[in-house]
Structures are given as structure tokens and as C-alpha cells.
Amino acid sequence: xxxxxxxxxxxxxxxxxxxxxxxxxxxxxxxxxxxxxxxxxxxxxxxxxxxxxxxxxxxxxxxxxxxxxxxxxxxxxxxxxxxxxxxxxxxxxxxxxxxxxxxxxxxxxxxxxxxxxxxxxxxxxxxxxxxxxxxxxxxxxxxxxxxxxxxx
Amino acid sequence: xxxxxxxxxxxxxxxxxxxxxxxxxxxxxxxxxxxxxxxxxxxxxxxxxxxxxxxxxxxxxxxxxxxxxxxxxxxxxxxxxxxxxxxxxxxxxxxxxxxxxxxxxxxxxxxxxxxxxxxxxxxxxxxxxxxxxxxxxxxxxxxxxxxxxxxxxx
Numbered sequence: 001x002x003x004x005x006x007x008x009x010x011x012x013x014x015x016x017x018x019x020x021x022x023x024x025x026x027x028x029x030x031x032x033x034x035x036x037x038x039x040x041x042x043x044x045x046x047x048x049x050x051x052x053x054x055x056x057x058x059x060x061x062x063x064x065x066x067x068x069x070x071x072x073x074x075x076x077x078x079x080x081x082x083x084x085x086x087x088x089x090x091x092x093x094x095x096x097x098x099x100x101x102x103x104x105x106x107x108x109x110x111x112x113x114x115x116x117x118x119x120x121x122x123x124x125x126x127x128x129x130x131x132x133x134x135x136x137x138x139x140x141x142x143x144x145x146x147x148x149x150x151x152x
Numbered sequence: 153x154x155x156x157x158x159x160x161x162x163x164x165x166x167x168x169x170x171x172x173x174x175x176x177x178x179x180x181x182x183x184x185x186x187x188x189x190x191x192x193x194x195x196x197x198x199x200x201x202x203x204x205x206x207x208x209x210x211x212x213x214x215x216x217x218x219x220x221x222x223x224x225x226x227x228x229x230x231x232x233x234x235x236x237x238x239x240x241x242x243x244x245x246x247x248x249x250x251x252x253x254x255x256x257x258x259x260x261x262x263x264x265x266x267x268x269x270x271x272x273x274x275x276x277x278x279x280x281x282x283x284x285x286x287x288x289x290x291x292x293x294x295x296x297x298x299x300x301x302x303x304x305x306x
Contacts, residue, residue: 032213032214032216032217033213033220034217034220034221034225035220035224035231037231047230048230053231057209057212057216060209061184061209061213064207065183065184068186068187074188078199078200079187079189079199079201079208080208081239081241082238082239082240083238084236084237084238085234086234086235086236086238087233087234088232088234141200
């Protein structure tokens with residue numbers, strides 16, 4: 001359970017993993033990011049990536065799924081106002097397996113909205129070689145388990 | 153084909169409107185963001201959002217598609233090193249029509265790699281009521297015009 005009170009600054013949660021295949025990379029990109037290096041293996045060969053790579057937004061959406069499946073509490077989560085400092089550091093290619101680690105940087109109860117807290121997390125995404133492929137700093141809103149504890 | 157040099161600071165692009173359907177909101181959320189307020193109308197009504205709304209990552213995907221179809225696709229794109237300051241300001245509901253606008257903030261030729269450079273663009277998406285739903289600073293990497301990069305390397 002990850003209500004506001006359950007989140008410890010400095011603590012990290014690890015997600016499960018996901019392996020990308022070429023068909024899924026192409027299907028996502030056809031819908032949302034149809035650049036040649038995401039949809040056309042031939043063109044991708046000639047690009048600066050040297051082969052087909054996943055859209056960075058496909059990686060990001062997949063990380064969201066990993067977080068929902070293993071790191072975010074659906075009873076407590078109230079969504080997110082956004083994120084900062086997102087970097088794509090290495091391409092994600094067919095056959096690559098990613099997993100994410102989410103570390104709480106800080107948290108504070110809302111002053112204007114009783115029962116709600118917000119926290120900032122650094123989310124780091126690694127491939128099967130342990131290389132950092134993507135990172136961002138996410139803001140999450142969540143319920144307090146005990147709203148009375150806000151009056152501290 | 154257009155190159156880094158074809159971007160100018162202050163250049164504004166207005167993208168065609170894009171309506172969002174309930175079916176696509178639910179399909180995206182099932183695959184990538186299965187939280188109740190993106191999947192289930194009843195649960196969404198009880199949530200802070202007050203109704204079913206698109207995953208923020210879906211809104212980003214819709215924005216990216218507009219960018220590729222109406223801007224990036226005409227340029228020698230080399231991908232993106234990242235984005236910054238993304239904010240989801242209002243929920244996107246089924247039937248909403250999104251209007252995207254981009255303004256180029258900086259055009260920066262690379263110092264270490266003379267064949268490329270990065271542009272910074274501030275994007276803003278508004279709904280049909282004119283309310284901003286998403287803002288972001290995007291970074292795009294583009295090839296320089298081949299003659300220019302040859303001269304820079306000489």
C-alpha cells in the first residue's frame with residue numbers, strides 16, 4: 001500500500017520488466033510517432049541509430065505500465081501534474097528488456113487540499129545490460145491514509 | 153528536406169485540431185496506463201477528475217503524432233535527447249478537441265558534432281474552450297544542411 005504516509009524519502013521501488021519486439025515498436029510508432037527510424041527497418045539502418053529503435057514515448061508509456069503494475073497504488077494514486085528533466089540516453093531496440101526504479105526525492109502534504117499529498121520521484125529506466133536508457137523526475141499526487149495526520 | 157538552419161527563433165507553428173474519442177482513451181489506457189480514472193466511467197466519476205479522462209501519456213502521443221505529421225516529418229530529424237517541464241494542466245475528456253501550438257525558443261548547432269544541432273520548442277495544447285491542457289519544452293535534434301556542415305568541418 002502506497003498512501004502518502006507509506007512513502008519514505010530516499011526509498012526506491014523496483015518494477016517488473018518488459019521486452020520490446022519489432023512488431024510492437026512499429027505498431028506504437030505507426031500510431032503516435034511515425035518517423036522512419038521507428039517504423040521502417042530499412043530506413044532505420046541508414047539513420048544515425050543504425051537500426052530500428054522504439055519511440056521514446058513508447059518507452060515512456062511502457063514505463064508507466066510497469067509502474068502501474070508494480071509500484072503505484074491504485075487506491076491511493078490521484079494522477080500526476082507532470083514531470084521534469086526527461087532524458088532519452090540510449091536507444092531501446094527490438095529484444096531489449098527494460099525495468100524501472102522509482103526513488104522518492106521529497107514529499108509534502110497539500111496546503112490547499114486536505115487529504116492529498118504530493119511527492120517527487122526520480123524514475124530511472126535500465127536495459128538488460130544495466131545501462132540507463134531513460135530518466136525523468138515525476139510528480140505524483142496521492143491520498144493520505146489518515147487525513148488528520150496532515151495537521152502536524 | 154528541411155534542416156536545422158530552416159528553424160528560426162520565434163517561429164510559431166499552429167497544428168490542425170485533433171478530436172479525442174472515448175474508444176481511443178480506453179484502448180490506450182488498457183495497454184499503458186490502466187488506472188481506474190482512464191478506464192472506467194463510474195470510477196472516474198468518483199475521482200478528482202470527475203469523469204473518464206485520457207492518460208497524460210496518451211495526450212503526449214497525440215501531440216507527438218501532430219508534430220511528426222505537420223512539422224518533424226519535413227525535417228531531417230535525428231530524434232530527441234529529451235523534454236522538460238511537462239505539465240498536465242487539465243484533464244482531456246472524450247470529445248475534446250485539442251489545438252497544439254509550438255514556438256521555437258532556441259536553435260543550437262552542436263559544438264562537438266558539426267553535422268547536427270538541437271532546437272528547443274515550447275509547446276502548448278489547448279482544448280476547445282481555450283484552456284491549456286498540456287505544456288512542455290521539447291528538444292529536437294536535426295541534421296544541419298549538408299553544405300553547411302562540410303564548411304563547418306573544413
